[in-house]
Amino acid sequence: MTQDYRLKSAIGADRETDLDDVWVVKKNLRDNGYYSEPSYGMTPYPDQFMFDAIKQYQKENGLKVDGVMLPDGETEQHMLDNLAAKSPTLWCTKCKGPHAGVYSMRICHNCWEKGER
Numbered sequence: 001m002t003q004d005y006r007l008k009s010a011i012g013a014d015r016e017t018d019l020d021d022v023w024v025v026k027k028n029l030r031d032n033g034y035y036s037e038p039s040y041g042m043t044p045y046p047d048q049f050m051f052d053a054i055k056q057y058q059k060e061n062g063l064k065v066d067g068v069m070l071p072d073g074e075t076e077q078h079m080l081d082n083l084a085a086k087s088p089t090l091w092c093t094k095c096k097g098p099h100a101g102v103y104s105m106r107i108c109h110n111c112w113e114k115g116e117r
């Protein structure tokens with residue numbers, strides 16, 4: 001079962017981000033031409049390119065341009081309405097929690113880092 005991915009926590013340059021959130025937002029921004037994949041490739045860690053891409057997305061869509069995304073915030077909602085097809089929520093087969101498939105489609109990054117496969 002899948003559903004639209006919802007942010008677990010805020011995304012922003014001075015925020016404590018979640019790997020799943022960063023992965024989904026980066027993929028959406030990349031697939032829609034806002035984020036150019038850097039030379040080191042796609043990672044689940046925030047980088048300046050992602051914050052710039054969020055600002056670009058906000059600017060082009062008439063949203064407040066601050067490079068920040070909040071759970072249930074206007075930028076998240078706008079992406080869900082417009083880009084959601086590319087960000088389904090997956091369910092971890094170990095802990096049953098929602099995740100975004102950073103390392104595996106079956107197992108969340110927390111279980112993966114504990115060595116579950």
Ligand SMILES: [Zn+2]
Pocket residue numbers: 092093094095096097107108109110111112
């Ligand atoms: Zn898990």
